[in-house]
Amino acid sequence: LHSVVIPFRHQRGERALPTTLGPSKVVAPRRWGSALWRWHWHWHCWLGPITFPSIHRRKIMKRAASSDPALDGRLSSLKRANSSLFSIATLVDDDAHPTDATIAGLVGGGKSTGSLLLLDDDDADAGGGEDAPAPYSPLKARGLVIECSDDDAPVPDGAASSSCSSSDVDEEEEGVAAEAGKPTPTTIDFGRIEEAAASITSGALPALRNSKSDAAKELQLRTENTPEKVVASQCCPCEPPTSAEADCKRGTETATPADHRTGLVFEAGSKHYDRRNRFHKERPVRITSVQNHLAKTRQCDDEKTIFERCHLLEGRGENEVGPVESKRSPEELWLDDHDYLRVHLPGYMQRLDRIAKCNCHHRLDIEAEQFKSIYFTNDSVREAKAAASSLCRLVARVASGDLDSGFAVIRPPGHHAEPGLAGGYCVINNVAVAAAYAQEKLGMKKILIVDWDVHHGNGTQRCFIDKPDVLFFSAHRYHGGNFFPFLEHGGPTSVGTGAGEGFNINVGWNDKNMGDDEYLVLWEKLLMPVAMEFKPDLVLVSAGFDAARGDMGECDLSPECFARLTRRLKTLAGGKVVCALEGGYVRSVLCRCIESVVASLLDPLSDDKCKEELQRFHKNVGDNEMLDCINHSAARSIRTTMRAHTKYWACLATECNAGELSTSN
DSSP states (O other): OHHHHTTOOOTTOOEEOOGGGSSSOOEEOSSHHHHHHHHHHHIIIIIHHHHOHHHHHHHHHHHHHHHOHHHHHHHHHHHHHHHHHHHHHHHHHSSSOOOHHHHHHHHHTSOOSSSSOOOOHHHHHHTTOSSSOOOOOHHHHHTOSOOOOTTTOOOTTSOOOOOOOGGGSOHHHHHHHHHTTOOOOOOOOOHHHHHHHHHHHTTSSGGGTTOOOHHHHHHHHHHSOOSSOOOOOSSOSOOOOOOHHHHHHHHHHSOOOOOOOEEEEEEOOTTOOOTTOTTOSSSTHHHHHHHHHHHHOOOTTOSSOHHHHSEEEOOOOGGGSSOOSSOOOGGGSOOOHHHHHTTSOHHHHHHHHHHHTOOOHHHHHHHHHTSBSOOOOTTHHHHHHHHHHHHHHHHHHHHHTSOSEEEEEESSOOTTOBTTBOBTTBSSOHHHHHHHHHHHHSOOOOEEEEEOSSSOOHHHHHHTTTOTTEEEEEEEEOGGGTSTTOOGGGSTTOOOSGGGTTSEEEEEESSSOOBHHHHHHHIIIIIHHHHHHHOOSEEEEEEOOTTBTTSTTOOBBOHHHHHHHHHHHTTSGGGOEEEEEOOOOOHHHHHHHHHHHHHHHHOTTHHHHHHHHHHHHHHHHTTSOGGGGSOHHHHHHHHHHHHHTTTTOHHHHHHHHTTOSOSOO
């Protein structure tokens, strides 16, 4: 009201109100402003003191305290002492009873080694500097944390407590406090607080030491140096993966080994976009947001960001698009036409070349209408080739042993691009081109392709449908062919053709909201046994994250689950795992998922974590069947796929003979 009415001065005249409202003369307009001020003035002078006399007396006491330093110090001292004693009594009544050392630390100096978090001055400064707002502390709000100078701060080991005098406060700060009408810091007597602490530690409150509730036991578990979080889930065998805090605690116990050599390559495809809709969900900002996120994200207490811990492979510049004259190594080559013709038809590549030379937007729109969910610019083909070439360079570095693993954050995606057909925002099948490239030029004989995108990788399946040296595995939403790409050959009966029969595995979900449990059971029940029998030389992952929680795929996979799936895949092919981005359109979710996957690729302790996760997994399952612990619809889909492949894989035939693939569900 002061900020709105007082500055307003009506042009027809002004009327001065009594000067007792403030130090300066207050004026108000004659019309609607005068009515507002009339009610405000009556409330301030008459109605307020009559209706709420306690509030009015408190205001008078504050004014008197600000003018009398002795009264001010006495009031502040009593207020802080009483609030501290009240806070200690409140702690005794809580369900989570702290230990004696914790209470002594609270009263002594605001620090403790217990589970309660107390913020000292150093912690507050670390949170954002001198100008940043102090973080909220419930104990400080209760009055247990008393602000003193660093030199006079009492210690929690029972030493004599010091006091914080008013001389420790700068004159400038004291003037500001007095001007604001707040009590200035004065000498505080800790006697009453010391007596309360002594009564607690001597046994006057036995409930604090003897009676431990379940919440107190849980607090005690948190204070111990346990390597991982204890999960209380009994009905589900798939507890969440190890939290980042537990990983950080584990790393402080022993010397952390060096990170695995993980490569990163970014291709934003900035000139490939939808001209009619600049806010299309598949646009260059997907890549740039991930790059910015990794450049500022640190795991635990690492000094380096994830971006700095990885080996960055530079994408080709504008002057490196043409043919390279000096051919020194495969990873330095810009892919030629023969590299694309291993998976794509000649007529389709010729059509793409014509699109690349077209400058007519109308003609480009006509070409895009011939495909399903696709758009073109005159640079779309070039950007698609740049993405495929970047992935091949990364695969070459991993295959040669220069890198252990890698992640290609590239667009446009590729797993929907068939040998002679574009679709689903995909122009060139990046993973298929990289797999054929690794076999032809890098000596990789057997390759496993895992597609965990929420949509079926129909393009990759068509490229290797008859290849026995490429095992394609896809877990996706199927719904009987009524989910994109709306094709029937994404079901469990599509096992491959000719020599590639049995090397094409599809697990199609017929329900939404599939989560961590379903994917972890799928990995342990079907994918990992078959992959170990296949023994790949290289693992390529079509890493789409539209099945993540919060994305558009209506599934419930967490970022930690993607990290755990990646750790399991690292046990294959000597850890040679290369991921290529496919789907994932909610950028906040996409950034967190890629961060988790890249961190699991960098983690040198991933093998140990994987073993511990498997032990907990089988311990929680116990004597139960894995498929009986998850969604019944998901269990039916997994059983159907396993029955379709029993004659191709010995590991699945063994389970079938043991009667584990019953059709009860």
